[in-house]
Every structure is written in structure tokens, then in C-alpha cells.
Amino acid sequence: MxxxxxxxxxxxxxxxxxxxxxxxxxxxxxxxxxxxxxxxxxxxxxxxxxxxxxxxxxxxxxxxAGKRWKEKKLTKVRVVKKGSVKAVIQTKKCARCMTVYMEGVRISPSPKWLQDVLLHSGMRPINNVVDVTNYVTLMTGQPLHAFDFQKMEGKQIVVREAKQGEEVKLLTGEQIFFQKGELMLADTRGALDLAGIKGGERAEINAETEDIVLTAANFDGTTVRETARRVGVITDASSRFAHGLSAELVGAGMEMAINLLIKITGAKLGKTFDAYPKKALAKKIVFDPDRILEILGVEITPKEMKKILQDAGFGFSGKQIIVPSVRTDIETIEDVAEEVGRIYGYNNFSLISPQVYLFSNEEEGLHMLERVVRERLIATSYQEIKTHSFVSEREAEETGNWGVIGDEGEAVKIENPTAALYARGRKTLITLGKEVVKRAAKDFSQVRMFEIGNVYVKNIGKVKEETVATFFSSSREREGIREVKGVLQAIIKNISPSSLIEEQKDDKLFLSLQGKVVGVVGHAEGVAYGEISLTRLLSFISFEKKYEAESVYPVTFRDISFSLSREVSFGELESEMIKAGRELLSDFYQRDEYKKEGKSIFTYRMYFQSKEKTLTNEEVDGRMSDIIQSLSKNGVEIF
Amino acid sequence: MKEEVEALLKEAEERILAAQTAEELSQARIFYLGRKEGKITELMKRLPGLSVDQKRDVGPILQQLRVTVESLLSIQEKNFAKDELLDLTGRGKTVPTGGEHLLTTTIREIERIFEGFGFLSVAGPEIETERYNFDALNIPADHPAREMWDTLFVAPREEGRLMRTQTSAVQIRYMEKNEPPFQIISVGRVFRHEATDFSHEINFHQAEGLLVGEKVSMANLLYTLDAFFKRFFSGQKIKTRFRPSYFPFVEPGIEVDVYLPGKGWLEMGGAGLVHPKVFQAVKYPKGISGFAFGLGVERLAMVKYGVPDIRFFYQNDMKFLQQFGGEMRLK
CATH class of the missing domain: 3.30.56.10 (Phenylalanyl-tRNA Synthetase; Chain B, domain 1)
Structure with missing residues (x-):
């Protein structure tokens, strides 16, 4: 302002x-x-x-400044005219309404000093009557409005709630149709204004105006706020009312306005009406210096407190603090303490360390899990990213089901999105993450990225939120999948003793612990992705680790190359290898993949190690031939 | 023969020290120690033909000669060897490295400081109910203060769900389940119905602190904030300033500014003593008091690291990520 x-x-x-x-x-x-x-x-x-x-x-x-201000008394004015316009309140949404009839105003531009104050306060001077009402609002905080008496019908102004569909033409020329319950000042013909927001055109003050009715009232803040927002007319007056003004301000504003109108426009004062059904009582709060001290924590004496409060307009009566009528915000001793604190100045406070309680409980599991997984991913050379929590309708539809909570419901819909891009809550981090990876892969080789964040899903009125870790690799298809799968397995192996069960459905691989899906692996648009639900993993974690004796005997390896002559999955082949290799096969991995005579050839390296002795070549070769035999049964051609 | 040995030693010393190139040195090595015709080798070969007395006499000095020349040669060879070392001056190769997002770095700095102060990190959901986000925080439905937070609602509106506008909602969740005294910190994502520009994003992060106990005062709050900022901006001569403000869930309410040399006063967050109505909402007994504060994570990161635009945090441009994170190899 x-x-x-x-x-x-x-x-x-x-x-x-x-x-x-x-x-x-x-x-x-x-x-x-x-x-x-x-x-x-x-x-x-x-x-x-x-x-x-x-x-x-x-x-x-x-x-x-530690000073007390004494407001100047206004000069006494006399009632010299008999004319009157009565103020009548017909709604609980108006606490007070004052009307004053004034005769014989001379409309002209305001004096320069008044115009200057208005201009420097961001307001446009109009004519002396309107300018005085605006000036008084700036001075006291009470909005006022003057109507042209000749243009009104009847001799009273009624504050009432509108009936559905009543209308008023505002000073701006805009036609407004009231909704039931909205507030207006009305004469016998109908609405004179949109109460607390804007005056109407019908009784507008103009160059021909002679007699006026000056009004000031106190309206319910919520009603004014909602009406102003509904019709899209937010004014200085409406925001003042919306924030809750004291009904006591009405009198102060009226007194100053009458005084100035007489001086500036030469108006003659008629009768004043003050409809004020329930006068606001001064609020009283027990003065409790100990409590104020406790709240602030700064050594201020009760005497100092009292002075500060008196300077701010508070009164004292015995042990009671009397709250100034304009201070609708002050209700409790905490509010009073704030007055003392801010006027004393927070920057003058001594800083005192709080007492801290030593926790015996652990860090929240999810929080710790997030840290562990993040560190692991970074150590595996993945770069962290952060994407928005919202996706478009299309994105939600096309990729929403890719993630670990994919098929558990629909993506959360946002009632009032700021843009179509943000229409739905994200159901997986894959949607936006894969785009980041695709973009980076144009310039960088082997892009690896991850994000940890929350995803949401809605199912039969219930909203579920989970924290997931999602990681991406731009490596070639099969390699990329093996990579993210390896990362996912390593993460889970690191924190959970339970073993992962895999199941491929269509083009995605689901990984579960004790029957619960915790992760998913897939590949699309040149990006391999894996997503783990940390929320679900939480019930399986164990950070306890125990030393296990490792074999002290040497490891030897053999390579084996083969092509597939019929449909068989790597998963099936690998379990055959494990079965045939038995206790001596300690590890294996796919080392190479190449084309020869139109066939895809895969090379695996198999590692052999015994816990009891150094293996001889014969022993290793024997086990190798078991493996080859078993693979051959599964439609594999050995090279 | 003794004289012969001494003369040879002198000559060898001179020749080795005078050598100017690795080539000359290698010739000197062959000349003296060559397996076939080396001068010293030849002398050594003569040893077996000598009498026992002569052997006793000459043997040690001959051995001494060989060792001395050998060590002299290897010292000099090392000096010359420099010429032949690998060229190490080429540019280092990028080894793909993972890295943290700058926001994570900032969040962890905040958490580390408060955890050091004894605060416990806790989390809460991002989709909240009106009760936790507003009602229990002393912001009833018709309260004008609701306008202070431009809210994104979850459809349908009647179900009363929203994207949380501030992390203060976590306060209520924690207090419902725990008894004081305690002190917690909760860093998380919050949402606003706002157009995005260089200083506004549809989602951003807040760090919410809450300390509850007995006789917790404004002086305690100011101390805590001041201590935090001094550590967060350690190495810079900063000052803190506290201004009156208004948030319905605190009383008194303040805002905190930090003065950074060369940048002036910058607004960093809001704080205050927990409003008695908030304690009532979680059914705490009378006599309990506490303070709460909320800091903008992006704001802190922007100021500390000089990031000019909040949108950079969510654009995931590789160059930006690499400045604060890991490294990837260009194609």
C-alpha cells in the first residue's frame, strides 16, 4: 500500500x-x-x-521511537440544517453504518496539498468531495462513500443482503448481478453500491451535485472478500474490509470527513445517524509480565513493558490491559507479548541457546534409506536429477503405468493446474526422467541418471504416496537393461537379506520380495530404466551385517560361446548353468555379444572356485562339460 | 695392480661425471662393466689366476671398484632417465562419475547443521489434507490468511486434499504421535499455484524446524536461527535481522533476513513461537511452548551458490548438473 x-x-x-x-x-x-x-x-x-x-x-x-503520540482534536462542527437520511441495518453482516446529510457542497478540484497526498499515495484526485472521502480513508483506514442526495429515492439508506439477481451499475460502468446474501447499500429503488467494494453510478457525485449523503460502515470481511473475488473487483476498500476492521473506526472516519467537507466544500451539516446495534466492548487481558518475559526470554521490566504498551495505545486499568478498539488482532497474552517484543525490537534481544533434548530414537527409516540408496547410486556413477511433481494428461496416460506403482490406480488429478503440463500428479519418475536422459544422450556418452522422489496414485477415493528411486542408463538395449537390473539388485542385496523374485510381464520385469513387488526394470525410447519403491522396501530392510568366511583357494574361469537355436530366455539358461555348475560355479556374466553368419553369438565367462581345495583343470573341465551338456538340451548351439 | 685399480677408478669417475647424454653414459657402462670387454670385468677375470696373497690383497679393492662405478653409473643414469619418462602433461580423461543434485547438497547441509544441533530429521506426505495443511495450523476455512498460500487442490475438491503449501503440516503429524520435549527438522517438497518465473516454481523445497519443550522463548528462536545461518554461510561475515511478521500458526511471528557482504539484506524465511491454538489442535497440555521456522531451500541454494534462476534446479541441463555434481563423457 x-x-x-x-x-x-x-x-x-x-x-x-x-x-x-x-x-x-x-x-x-x-x-x-x-x-x-x-x-x-x-x-x-x-x-x-x-x-x-x-x-x-x-x-x-x-x-x-519510545514516544507517545497525542492525536490532534478536530474543531467542533455545528448542525445547521434539518435535512436527514436515516441509516438502517437489516443484516448481521454489517456491524455499524453511519449516514450524514450535507447540503450545498460546491464541487471543484481539491486544494493542492490534498491532491499531493492522494497522488503520492497512489490515488487519482477526482473532485473535492470524492477526494476528501479517499483522503480520510488514507488517514484513518476507514473506507467512506458519498452519494448525490438528489439522485437517491427515499430518505433512508438500508444496509441489506441482496436477493438473487438484483443488479447495480458500478462507477466503472460495469453491470453487476448480485448473488443472494451479498451486501448492498440501498434506497427505496434498489442498490446504490456493491457494499464495501465500489460505489454505484446512479447516485454518483458530479459537477452538478449540491446535497450529499456521506456514509461509512463496517462490513463482514469474509462476505466482502468473497464478493470482490467473485466479481473480480478488488479495491482498496475491499481489501481493507476483507482483513477485518474495527467498527469503532467508522466514527473516527466520519468525524474527520465531516470536518474536512465543511472546510473544503463549504457544505452545511445536517443530521447524523449512527446505526450501531451492538457496540464493540473494549477487550481486556490480564497483564502478566512473567508470562511476557517467558515468551520473549529477554529481561524487560514490567515498567518498561507498560510504557511500550501505553505508547502503542494500550490502556491499563488495575491488573488489566485495555486493548485499543482498532486492534482487532489482539486477543491473548501472546499477542500482547508480540507487541512488547516488536516495539522493543527483536534486534535488541540477547540470543539465548535453547535447551535441547537428546533423542534415543533412531533416524526415520525412510530418510535413512533414501540416503543409503542415493549414495549407492552416486557411487555407481549415476547423476542425480530433480524433475517436477506434475505431468500432462497425455504423459500420465502414456507412461504413468511404467513405474513400480503403475497399475494400482489412476494418476492424481489436479483441480486447478496452472498449465496443461501440470494436470496430473506423477505416478512414476520415469515419465520426466527419461526425457532428461534422452536430451543428455545427444551430447554425452553413457548417460546415467537417477531421481529420488514421491509419486502418487489414486484408487477408489484413496490417495497413496510412495517414495521411489528411479535410475536410467542410455547404454545399448540389452546392456542397459542388464546394467539397471544389476544396480537394482545390488541396492536391494545391500539392504535386504530376503531374495528377489523376478517375473517378466510383457516388456517389463517385476522384482518382488516375499510376494510384494518392490521394483521394475524396462527399456523404452533408447533408455533403460529401473524403479524401486523405497516405501515398500522399508519393511524388508536390515542393515545388520555379519562376516562370512570366503574361500581361500584360487578362482579359475572358462569362456563359453553359443547361439540360441530356439526361443529360450536368458533367465532360463542362466538357471540351467547354475544347476549344472553346482557348488563349484561361483559366478558368471555375459561377456560379449556378436554376430557371425547371421547368428547372434553370446559369450559367457564362468568362474569356478572351491571352498575346500585348489581345483584341478580336470575338475573344472568336468563341470564345464556338465554345463555344456545341460545347455545343449535347451536348444543351444555351442561354438 | 693396486695402482692400476686406482687409476681406473679415477678415470671412470671423470668419464662418468663428464658424460653429457644417456648415450655416452651407456657407452661408459659398456666400457667399464661390459660383460665381454669391460675394463673392470677384465680385471675381475684376472683374479682367479692370482696367488692367494694377491687375491686377498686385490680382491676387496677390485670389488670396491666395481660397486663404486656401478652406483655412480646408476645415479647418473637416473638423472638422464628423466629425458625418457612418459609425457604426463596431456589433459586428464573424464572418468564418468555420479553426483548429487545441488538441491540435495543444500538439503544435506541444512540437515547436517540441524542434526548437529540435536534435531531429528522427519518427513511427511506431499499430498496433504486441509486439516493438516490449514485447519490444525490455526487457518480455518474462512480465514483471509488462506490467501497467503496459493493452493493447488487435488480433484475432486470436496475430498479436501491438496498439494501441501508448506512443510508446517509435518509439525502436526509429528506432534500427534510424539510427546515433548523434542526438536525436529523436516525438509521436503511444497507446491504453489503460481506462474513460474526466475524466482517462482510450481514446486520447491522448505526446511521446517520445530522445537517443543518448556519455557521456549523468542530469544531461543533468534539464537537458533542466527547460529544456523552463521554455519550455513560459514566463511562469510554475515549478520541476521529479525522483523515482525504474521503467520497464523505462530505468535509472535517474525521473518528473518541475512546480510551478505556485497549482496545486502536478503529474506530467508519465517518463524515464531508456536501458536497456543496449534498446541490445542494436537491436545498438548498447557504450559508447553515451542518455536517453529520455515526456510526456503532453493532460496538458500541460490544465495549461497549464486544461482540466478530457480528454474535451473528443475531443468536438469547437463552443464548445470555437472557444475555441482558428477562428470560424464562427451560423445
Whole structure:
């Protein structure tokens, strides 16, 4: 909200410069967003619209400087005219409404000093009557509105809730249709305005205006906020009401406006009506200096506290603190402590170390698992990436099922996405990750990347969220798959004693522990991927490790090359090898793959080792021929 | 023969030390120690023909001569050998290396500092309910403060689910299950319904701290934040500043700024003492107090590492990743 620095300094003369205003406000009250020329743009805290005015800011600046501000008394005005327009409230959504009838205004431009304050506060001068109402809003924080009496029907203004479909044409020319329950000021003909938001065109003040009705009221914040948002008309007045103003401000605003209108427009004062069904009582809070001390943790004496509070406008009556009527935000002793703290200045606090409790419980399992898996992947030369949590409808449909929680429901739909790209929550990290890998693979060889993050799925009204680790390799198809599969197996072997069971479905391999799918491996668009659910893995982890004696006898190896003469999977062949190699086959891996005479030839290297002795060539060859025999039975041609 | 040996030693010394190239040295080695015609070798060959007395006399000095020349030659050879060493000056080869994302690095720095202070790391879900994200945090449905968080809702809206707007929701989850005293830190992803630009992303990370015990004061909170920033920006002469602010779940509420030389005051996060209504929502007894704070992870990373645009963190450009992470080989 914009204010004139000159005006602030006129009211609080001890403030030296624009920078000084910034410094004082920042430290004790509001953040300053910008200073341009004489205008300071202040970020009003949502609970402090009471101070969003020159009077409010002045009171705060005085208190922060350790001074007490005395508001100037306005000159007495006399009622000289009999005319009147009554204020009537017909809704609970209006706490107070005041009307004043004034006769014989001379419409003209405002004096320069007034125009300057408006201009420097970011407002456009219009004519002296409208300018006075705006000026008074800036001074007191109370929105006001003046209507042209001649253009009204009847002699009363009613604050009431609209019936569905009633209408009003705003000052901007925009036609608004009310929804039931929205607020208006009305005469016998209908709506005069969109209450608390914008005046109507029908009784607009213009050059011909002679007699006016000045109004000020207090409206329910939620109603004003919702109406303003619905019709898309957010004004200075609407944001003030939306944040909750005190009904007591109505009187202060009215008094200042009457005074100025008489002085500036030559208006003659008629009757005043004040509809105020339930006067707000001053809030009282027990003054408990010990509690304030406990909250702040800084040695401030009760006397100092009292002075600070009095400077800020609080009263004292015995052991009670009397909260200033404008301070709708103050309700408890904690609120009072905050007043003392911020006016004293948080930067004047001594810093005191808190007492810390020593935990005996362990780090959260998932958190630890994340760290372990991340470290493992990095050590395996995978680069971490971070992608968005949202995907487009199309992406969700095309790749949503690729991940480990793929078929457990639909991707979570976002009610109000900011863009079509963000229409759904991600169900797997593969969707966006593979794109990153594809992009990087244009320039880099053997791209390896991973991401750890949360994925979401929705099934029959239930939302499930899991943390997954997903890793990618741009290596050639079969090699890439073997690689990510190896990485996945190594991760699980490292943290779980249970053995992994594999099952291939279509073009994906699912890996489970004790009947529960924990991982998936696949290949698409030139990228091999693996995804593990850390959330699921959590119930199988064990970081306990025990030493096991290793064979001390040497390892020997033999290579074997073969081609496949009929459909048989590597998985099946490898289990045949293990069966035939028995206790002496300690390890094997696919070493090579090449084409010869149109056939794919695969070379495996088989390692042999005994726990009891050094193996002789004859023993190794014997076992090798068992393996070859068993492979030959499975439609394998040995080379 | 003794004289012959001494003369030979002198001559050999001169010749070896005078050698200018590895070639000359190698010739000297052949000349003296060559297996067939080496001068010293020849003398050694004569030994067996000598009498026992002569052998006793000449043997040791001949042996001494051989050792001396040999060691002199090998010392000199090592000096010349430099010329023939491998050329090590070529550029090192990129060995593919894995690496952490800069955000992870930053998160771990934050966690490490707070874990060092005795805080326990905990996590919470990213899809939250209105109760945990708003209601229990003293932000009821009609509260104007809900507008402070532009919220992404999960469809259908009636089910009351949303993408959490702040990690403060974790506070409630933790307090429902644990009794004070404790201190926790929760770093995680949060979401906002905002257009993206250099300082806004649809998702980003927050570090949420919560310490609950007895007589926890603002002075304790300010100490903790100040200590954290001094460690996070260690090596830089930083200052902290605390300003009044408003968050419905704390009272008093503040914002914390950090002054960095050359950069000025930068806003880093919000904090305050836990609002009594929040403790009521988790049914804690009276007399319990605590502080909470929330820091922007991307913000901290941008300031510390000079990253100018928040979107860089999610674009996964290889050059950016490699600056802070591992290395990959170009094609």
C-alpha cells in the first residue's frame, strides 16, 4: 500500500528521511517493498490493517521511537440544517453504518496539498468531495462513500443482503448481478453500491451535485472478500474490509470527513445517524509480565513493558490491559507479548541457546534409506536429477503405468493446474526422467541418471504416496537393461537379506520380495530404466551385517560361446548353468555379444572356485562339460 | 695392480661425471662393466689366476671398484632417465562419475547443521489434507490468511486434499504421535499455484524446524536461527535481522533476513513461537511452548551458490548438473 513520505514526516517529525522511515517500519512493523520519489510502498501484514493509515503508521512510529503520540482534536462542527437520511441495518453482516446529510457542497478540484497526498499515495484526485472521502480513508483506514442526495429515492439508506439477481451499475460502468446474501447499500429503488467494494453510478457525485449523503460502515470481511473475488473487483476498500476492521473506526472516519467537507466544500451539516446495534466492548487481558518475559526470554521490566504498551495505545486499568478498539488482532497474552517484543525490537534481544533434548530414537527409516540408496547410486556413477511433481494428461496416460506403482490406480488429478503440463500428479519418475536422459544422450556418452522422489496414485477415493528411486542408463538395449537390473539388485542385496523374485510381464520385469513387488526394470525410447519403491522396501530392510568366511583357494574361469537355436530366455539358461555348475560355479556374466553368419553369438565367462581345495583343470573341465551338456538340451548351439 | 685399480677408478669417475647424454653414459657402462670387454670385468677375470696373497690383497679393492662405478653409473643414469619418462602433461580423461543434485547438497547441509544441533530429521506426505495443511495450523476455512498460500487442490475438491503449501503440516503429524520435549527438522517438497518465473516454481523445497519443550522463548528462536545461518554461510561475515511478521500458526511471528557482504539484506524465511491454538489442535497440555521456522531451500541454494534462476534446479541441463555434481563423457 502506498503512502507519502512527506506526509508521514509531517506527522512524525522526528523521522529524518525516506530511508529512516524504511528502517523504522522494517524493524518494528511492516516490510517496505519500494521507495519511489515521495512514495513508499508498504507491505501491510494481513492482521494489521488497523495500521494501514497515516494515523496508524504515525502511532506505530511514535511507539517504536519510545514516544507517545497525542492525536490532534478536530474543531467542533455545528448542525445547521434539518435535512436527514436515516441509516438502517437489516443484516448481521454489517456491524455499524453511519449516514450524514450535507447540503450545498460546491464541487471543484481539491486544494493542492490534498491532491499531493492522494497522488503520492497512489490515488487519482477526482473532485473535492470524492477526494476528501479517499483522503480520510488514507488517514484513518476507514473506507467512506458519498452519494448525490438528489439522485437517491427515499430518505433512508438500508444496509441489506441482496436477493438473487438484483443488479447495480458500478462507477466503472460495469453491470453487476448480485448473488443472494451479498451486501448492498440501498434506497427505496434498489442498490446504490456493491457494499464495501465500489460505489454505484446512479447516485454518483458530479459537477452538478449540491446535497450529499456521506456514509461509512463496517462490513463482514469474509462476505466482502468473497464478493470482490467473485466479481473480480478488488479495491482498496475491499481489501481493507476483507482483513477485518474495527467498527469503532467508522466514527473516527466520519468525524474527520465531516470536518474536512465543511472546510473544503463549504457544505452545511445536517443530521447524523449512527446505526450501531451492538457496540464493540473494549477487550481486556490480564497483564502478566512473567508470562511476557517467558515468551520473549529477554529481561524487560514490567515498567518498561507498560510504557511500550501505553505508547502503542494500550490502556491499563488495575491488573488489566485495555486493548485499543482498532486492534482487532489482539486477543491473548501472546499477542500482547508480540507487541512488547516488536516495539522493543527483536534486534535488541540477547540470543539465548535453547535447551535441547537428546533423542534415543533412531533416524526415520525412510530418510535413512533414501540416503543409503542415493549414495549407492552416486557411487555407481549415476547423476542425480530433480524433475517436477506434475505431468500432462497425455504423459500420465502414456507412461504413468511404467513405474513400480503403475497399475494400482489412476494418476492424481489436479483441480486447478496452472498449465496443461501440470494436470496430473506423477505416478512414476520415469515419465520426466527419461526425457532428461534422452536430451543428455545427444551430447554425452553413457548417460546415467537417477531421481529420488514421491509419486502418487489414486484408487477408489484413496490417495497413496510412495517414495521411489528411479535410475536410467542410455547404454545399448540389452546392456542397459542388464546394467539397471544389476544396480537394482545390488541396492536391494545391500539392504535386504530376503531374495528377489523376478517375473517378466510383457516388456517389463517385476522384482518382488516375499510376494510384494518392490521394483521394475524396462527399456523404452533408447533408455533403460529401473524403479524401486523405497516405501515398500522399508519393511524388508536390515542393515545388520555379519562376516562370512570366503574361500581361500584360487578362482579359475572358462569362456563359453553359443547361439540360441530356439526361443529360450536368458533367465532360463542362466538357471540351467547354475544347476549344472553346482557348488563349484561361483559366478558368471555375459561377456560379449556378436554376430557371425547371421547368428547372434553370446559369450559367457564362468568362474569356478572351491571352498575346500585348489581345483584341478580336470575338475573344472568336468563341470564345464556338465554345463555344456545341460545347455545343449535347451536348444543351444555351442561354438 | 693396486695402482692400476686406482687409476681406473679415477678415470671412470671423470668419464662418468663428464658424460653429457644417456648415450655416452651407456657407452661408459659398456666400457667399464661390459660383460665381454669391460675394463673392470677384465680385471675381475684376472683374479682367479692370482696367488692367494694377491687375491686377498686385490680382491676387496677390485670389488670396491666395481660397486663404486656401478652406483655412480646408476645415479647418473637416473638423472638422464628423466629425458625418457612418459609425457604426463596431456589433459586428464573424464572418468564418468555420479553426483548429487545441488538441491540435495543444500538439503544435506541444512540437515547436517540441524542434526548437529540435536534435531531429528522427519518427513511427511506431499499430498496433504486441509486439516493438516490449514485447519490444525490455526487457518480455518474462512480465514483471509488462506490467501497467503496459493493452493493447488487435488480433484475432486470436496475430498479436501491438496498439494501441501508448506512443510508446517509435518509439525502436526509429528506432534500427534510424539510427546515433548523434542526438536525436529523436516525438509521436503511444497507446491504453489503460481506462474513460474526466475524466482517462482510450481514446486520447491522448505526446511521446517520445530522445537517443543518448556519455557521456549523468542530469544531461543533468534539464537537458533542466527547460529544456523552463521554455519550455513560459514566463511562469510554475515549478520541476521529479525522483523515482525504474521503467520497464523505462530505468535509472535517474525521473518528473518541475512546480510551478505556485497549482496545486502536478503529474506530467508519465517518463524515464531508456536501458536497456543496449534498446541490445542494436537491436545498438548498447557504450559508447553515451542518455536517453529520455515526456510526456503532453493532460496538458500541460490544465495549461497549464486544461482540466478530457480528454474535451473528443475531443468536438469547437463552443464548445470555437472557444475555441482558428477562428470560424464562427451560423445
Amino acid at each position: 502506498k503512502f507519502s513520505i512527506q506526509k508521514i514526516r509531517e506527522m512524525a517529525p522526528f523521522v529524518k528521511s525516506a530511508e529512516d522511515v524504511r528502517e523504522r517500519l522494517t524493524t518494528h512493523l511492516f516490510e517496505v517493498e519500494d521507495i519511489v520519489g515521495d512514495t513508499i510502498d508498504i507491505k501491510i501484514l494481513p492482521n494489521r490493517y488497523d495500521a494501514a493509515s497515516y494515523l496508524g503508521l504515525t502511532r506505530e512510529l511514535y511507539a517504536a
